[in-house]
Amino acid sequence: MRENTRQETLDDPKLQLALYTATGRLMDHRKKAIGGGKVPEYQDLRTRAAAVKRHTLDYLDVYLTQFEAAVQANGGKVIWARDGAEAADFILSLAKEKGESLIVKSKSMTSEEIHLNDRLIKHELETVETDLGEYIIQLAGLRPYHIVAPALQMTRYDVSTLFEEKLGIAKDDVIENQTMTARRVLREKFLAAGIGITGANFLVADSGAVVIVENEGNARLSSSAPKIQIAIAGIEKMIPRVRDLGVFLALLGRSATGQALTSYTSILSGPRRKDERDGPEEFYVVLLDAGRTKLLADKEKRESLQCIRCGACLNYCPVYRKVGGHSYPWVYSGPIGKIITPQFQGKEKDPWLPFMSSLCGVCAEVCPVKIDIPKILLALRRESQKSSDDAGAMKWFARLMTRPWLYRLAASFGLGWLGRKDGVWVREVKWPASSGPLKDWLAVRDFPAPPEQSFRDWWEKRRK
Numbered sequence: 001m002r003e004n005t006r007q008e009t010l011d012d013p014k015l016q017l018a019l020y021t022a023t024g025r026l027m028d029h030r031k032k033a034i035g036g037g038k039v040p041e042y043q044d045l046r047t048r049a050a051a052v053k054r055h056t057l058d059y060l061d062v063y064l065t066q067f068e069a070a071v072q073a074n075g076g077k078v079i080w081a082r083d084g085a086e087a088a089d090f091i092l093s094l095a096k097e098k099g100e101s102l103i104v105k106s107k108s109m110t111s112e113e114i115h116l117n118d119r120l121i122k123h124e125l126e127t128v129e130t131d132l133g134e135y136i137i138q139l140a141g142l143r144p145y146h147i148v149a150p151a152l153q154m155t156r157y158d159v160s161t162l163f164e165e166k167l168g169i170a171k172d173d174v175i176e177n178q179t180m181t182a183r184r185v186l187r188e189k190f191l192a193a194g195i196g197i198t199g200a201n202f203l204v205a206d207s208g209a210v211v212i213v214e215n216e217g218n219a220r221l222s223s224s225a226p227k228i229q230i231a232i233a234g235i236e237k238m239i240p241r242v243r244d245l246g247v248f249l250a251l252l253g254r255s256a257t258g259q260a261l262t263s264y265t266s267i268l269s270g271p272r273r274k275d276e277r278d279g280p281e282e283f284y285v286v287l288l289d290a291g292r293t294k295l296l297a298d299k300e301k302r303e304s305l306q307c308i309r310c311g312a313c314l315n316y317c318p319v320y321r322k323v324g325g326h327s328y329p330w331v332y333s334g335p336i337g338k339i340i341t342p343q344f345q346g347k348e349k350d351p352w353l354p355f356m357s358s359l360c361g362v363c364a365e366v367c368p369v370k371i372d373i374p375k376i377l378l379a380l381r382r383e384s385q386k387s388s389d390d391a392g393a394m395k396w397f398a399r400l401m402t403r404p405w406l407y408r409l410a411a412s413f414g415l416g417w418l419g420r421k422d423g424v425w426v427r428e429v430k431w432p433a434s435s436g437p438l439k440d441w442l443a444v445r446d447f448p449a450p451p452e453q454s455f456r457d458w459w460e461k462r463r464k
């Protein structure tokens with residue numbers, strides 16, 4: 001399967017309906033979970049969560065060191081990865097050393113970010129996604145469409161065709177049957193895999209614990225069935241203490257899916273102990289930088305690192321709800337994608353991205369950790385303008401607008417050619433909608449043709 005372009009998404013009524021319905025449903029669930037005074041302390045929880053995250057980022061070096069020491073004390077090991085290549089190299093060498101070739105993986109945006117599956121599969125390690133949505137998009141060869149619901153754009157009919165094509169089974173568009181098919185395939189993988197890779201919703205500094213929040217139980221299986229567990233997480237996932245967890249768990253489920261608490265919350269702290277019946281024999285945590293320390297140094301925008309990937313800003317964003325997840329250049333879409341993509345990947349790569357927003361501010365209103373996304377978007381826009389040709393264009397525009405004679409002249413030539421009609425100057429309007437330098441710009445925008453007579457001309461004539 002291939003990804004839809006932005007135009008295809010806009011032109012496809014079925015996809016528009018699917019997007020609108022799915023995000024609308026998630027919005028409703030969130031509203032029901034926190035509305036009507038159900039959680040009277042909701043705003044206090046947000047304030048508290050934002051403060052904890054801000055504090056942790058301010059002292060991240062301290063907490064990272066504390067976390068490493070705690071993981072080691074629990075019998076695990078921390079691996080510091082500067083980028084995706086270093087993270088993948090560690091996993092590859094470990095798999096080689098242990099003679100393992102099958103990996104089960106639970107949902108992790110961090111691993112999507114560094115294209116971990118592609119890197120491992122290239123070296124002939126079978127890596128299987130075990131979250132249902134992730135499994136579907138892995139089979140389809142697509143990027144996640146949404147942070148929380150990776151296959152949000154696919155209908156059950158799409159999945160039926162996909163399973164027929166990739167698993168060689170008869171078409172079946174009953175969702176329960178599709179789930180059972182995935183379950184059957186994945187159970188075999190869980191039992192045979194030697195390595196389980198998970199993400200982490202939170203890393204707890206004081207106890208060296210990795211916290212995973214999920215609804216399907218696949219992360220729990222990925223982290224307990226195989227002999228080796230590897231958790232991969234961005235360094236910003238840190239929180240100082242186990243007792244801070246309650247605040248985040250109360251916010252994450254409600255913001256993401258409208259659940260007071262997600263079905264499974266696993267707190268993993270090291271390999272299996274002597275008196276324990278299950279759990280991995282080896283436990284590793286890969287701490288990924290990949291642009292995060294650079295962003296940490298930026299005081300104005302570092303709050304972008306507070307994100308707990310709940311996806312609420314996507315569901316509420318009027319732009320995301322129209323253009324969908326594949327219209328964004330990286331794995332992170334919606335408002336959070338617009339601010340972290342340029343900061344992680346380089347502002348030069350997609351300079352238009354921070355402009356893909358109406359700045360309505362709803363993302364900041366719903367964000368459980370109070371990230372001021374519009375403020376960061378504006379900062380990114382300012383930086384982009386400073387370094388782009390637009391800055392020069394704006395200077396010319398300012399000159400034009402502050403000199404009436406120049407404006408008059410430019411308006412005459414810019415909006416059409418002047419001609420005499422009934423004794424007055426009029427424009428012979430030929431608006432170059434389908435040709436000329438503005439062709440591409442006008443192809444996706446309405447730009448009404450200017451009137452034959454400008455207001456200035458009309459006013460002049462009326463005065464006479």
Ligand code: SF4
Nearest residue numbers: 307308310311313367
């Ligand atoms: S920016 Fe806020 S609302 Fe958006 S995904 Fe992150 S935590 Fe959720």
